[in-house]
Amino acid sequence: MTKLKAWLSRLGAAWRKDQWDQSLNEEIEFHLEMQMQENIRRGMNPDEARHAALRQFGGVEQRKEEWRDAQFLPRLESWWQDARYALRALMRARGYALFAVLSLALGIGANAAIFTLLRSLVLKPLPYPAPERLVRLFESSTWMGSSTWGSVSVPNLKNWREQSSTFAALGAYSVGGVNLTGGGETVRVPAAYVESGVFEVMGVPPMLGRSIALDEDQPGRDRVAVLGHDLWMRQFGGSAEVIGAKVGINGAESTIIGVMPQGFRFPPRSPMEIWTPLVTSHDWMLERGNHWLNVVGRLKPGVDVTAARLEMNEVARRLRGAYKENATRGVLVEPLHFNTVRGTLRLLVVLGVAAGCVLLLACANVAHLVLARAAGRRRELALRAALGASRWRLVRLFLMEGLLLAGAGALAGILAAQWSMSGLLALAGEQLPAGIPVEWDGVTLLFGVCAAVASVAFAALLPALRATKTDLQSGLKEAGTATGVALSRSRNPLMVWEIALALVLVVGALALFRSLQVLNLADLGFAPENVLTMKVAAPESRYTAPEERTAFALRTVERIRAIPGVRHAGMVNMLPVQEAYSNGNFSIRGRAKPPSGHEPAAEHRIATPGYFEAMGIPVVAGRTFTAGDQDGPARVAVINERTARLYWPGQNPLGQWIAWGTEPKPEGWMQVVGVVRNVRHAGPYRPPLTAIYMPIKPGGMESAWPAMSLVVRSPLPPEPLTRSVREAVRSLDPGAALYQVKTMDGVVSDATAGTRFLARLLSLFSALAIVLALVGVYGVMAYLVSQRTHEIGVRMAMGAARTGILRLVLARAARTGLTGVGLGVGWSISLLIIARHYLLGLDLGYLWTYGAAAAAILAVTLAASLVPAWRASRVDPVVALREE
Secondary structure, three states, X not given: OHHHHHHHHHHHHHHOHHHHXXXXXXXXXXXXXXXXXXXXXXXXXXXXHHHHHHHHHOOHHHHHHHHHHHHOOHHHHHHHHHHHHHHHHHHHOXXXXXXXXXXXXXXXXXXXXXXXHHHXXXXXXXXXXXXXXXXXXXXXXXXXXXXXXXXXXXXXXXXXXXXXXXXXXXXXXXXXXXXXXXXXXXXXXXXXXXXXOHHHHHOOOOOXXXXXXXXXXXXXXXXXEEEOHHHHHHHHXXXXXXXXXXXXXXXXXXXXXXXXXXXXXXXXXOOOOEEEEOOOOXXXXXXXXXXXXXXXXXXXXXXXXXHHHHHHHHHHHHHHHHOHHHOOEEEEEEEHHHHHHHHHHHHHHHHHHHHHHHHHHHHHHHHHHHXXXXXXXXXXXXXXXXXXXXXXXXXXXXXXXXXXXXXHHHHHHHHHHHHHHHHHHHHHHHHOOOXXXXXXXXXXXXXXXXXXXXXXXXXXXXXXXXXXXXXXXXXXXXXXXXXXXXXXXXXXXXXXXXXXHHHHHHHHHHHHHHHHHHHHHOOOOOOOOOEEEEEEEOOOOOOOOHHHHHHHHHHXXXXXXXXXXXXXXXXXXXXXXXXXXXXXXXXXXXXXXXXXXXXXXXXEEEEOOOHHHHHOOOEEEEOOOOHHHHHOOOOEEEEEHHHHHHHOOOXXXXXXXXXXXXXXXXXXXXXXEEEEOOOOOOOOOOOOOOEEEEEOOOOHHHOOOOEEEEEEEOOOOHHHHHHHHHHHHHHHOOOOEEEEEEEHHHHHHHHOHHHHHHHHHHHHHHHHHHHHHHHHHHHXXXXXXXXXXXXXXXXXXXXXXXXXXXHHHHHHHHHHHHHHHHHHHHHHHHHHHHOHHHOOOOOHHHHHHHHHHHHHHHHHHHHHXXXXXXXXXXXXXXXXXXXX
């Protein structure tokens, strides 16, 4: 504390230096006057007395400097002097300063924007008490030699609770939606079906009322609901009287028992606005082989994720030995935070790497400028060194300029990033989680400071160390070229790196655009044009039996077909290209039971007659569903081409018998009556999966889901067609909800939105990279020409043609450009290999495009060198030699 007070005192004194100097002069003069009077009393005349007093005092200026060193902060004063000198120097070179600030602002601003998104959407802890103790649990499995993970079965969750000791609590939930009736209109609200202890697992109690009790998740006792804060404010006006009120949910009267606090989301960062009890009322829900639950857990205090993984691995081993359904099953435990932000993290890392490349290019350009200024200040640096300045003192001149430039660039970049953040979020759309505030605070400013310091280290400090290797003799004469050659050698690698980084960004953007092009041209397995889709959710309390839900779905399809202008209509449980999964094992009659982990498996789809025609899925062999398949006793199925090739290679699958499960019941067998084109069910980037379609009919796995996807093919515009469909469904049941209304083209577009977002941003970064590389190459070549003016004059005086001088300069640029392109090609190949699983169209036929990109970057390099080369060819040898 004493040292801190002393330092603060000296800092305060430094700000009042003039006053302290005046007081010091007065005090010294007082002591000299007193000594003079004493000398005069001894018999000296005034002149002798003063000289004697000065000799006795011992050097006034030296004493002043010692006193100043003791009272002030000389090092701080020295830095302050350097800052003032650097500011004056930058004001004299406004063009250099402006370009450097703009370059750094682009790089720092892009990185500040990505960092802000990363901190707000990824690094920020989840808004729950002790979030580090929250985990997600999955069942892992091995099938056909590959490992997957997914949902949990009810019996396995029960065994986990009984045999684990590392968890304070486990909670299960399932996501979906409910039909909320109020004000004469039914709306679909995102909902989660939760166990009674889920809110305790998350550690957040309701702000009003209570949470779901233990016995309220039983059939008949489940007519209660907990509201989200936004829904409470929007639908019920934020009234506290809502507790105990009745509301229509899925066609039944339910009681509101609680309201969650503002900002609460469960599952984390999801749009769920209402929570109802999770009910397992059907036998299939209780089967060990039926995996449909999502599970969260809270670790006990002092227990980490590693300990939980080790224990659950042992639990999974015991279950594998006890139950045949678990023969290939394990347990995966992940921190809830990582599980929540995984997708966003992957996206922002890609953008962060691209933004980092832009910052490196900006720093390289500033480094070019620093080296150019160093070349022009060789005489000044040599003179300072000759007068005794240390090398560090010379480096500080450049370092202070770099700090001022980087500070201004960081400030401008952060302001620009903050200004453009709303546009960036709008461009991202649904690719970034909604409802989470993107905050700018001191941490962002600290990041800007760190980015500025790093930029100075790269753009000013390293070139300054190179530039201050001054040859005093040649520097003072300003006729030597040693320093110029050294600086030239320093700038060439920077130019090579700029060209390589620019090529990598261009190739990355081209690869993403290629993926989009392939998706637009790829055969998705259906014809999305003139197709309108929407979800239709029947009130579950009114249609409790599978027969009732199925009958409602069939009546809905018939009513939609009657609308004038509708060509085809049908329903399916899951639309294509939405990364929606519902797969399971199946058996083939007449074949031996395969070993565990190698059973046939396929996606499970149920559809009404007319679905294939409405979606435009071609029939390859056999037929699709008819009305007789719904009412007749025989059970039929349609498979896709991949299923036929994989399980009946070289055979005709028509007439074969299949059944869901590894030990099907006699009434569960279905005859294959048709083969249809492969459809990309798992999203546009993954190849088609095996799929089995069944006609919708009451009972078993063929019964309609509570919410089905309606597909309507019609040339009518989407808006009037939507109104007609809504009126038709409302005429059947006013309590039914229609939501997620989109054209099929829109569904496909949404599935590729992430790639478009990345492609657009990478295109922007690529354009910035090319501009920065263009300016950097121009600066390097202009500097090299200025350094070789004497040599060029000699060559021309000895008869060299202007075209020869032009070729000489362009050949130098071509060699540097080829080196940079070669390095960039190597980096690009590595990038494409790493990202090959996330890109499409990376075949030999598209390599010419990447080659064209490399040729374009090389052409940009030569174009940037053309003006300096032209100036070199116009050098007057007489003037050049006279100036030397």
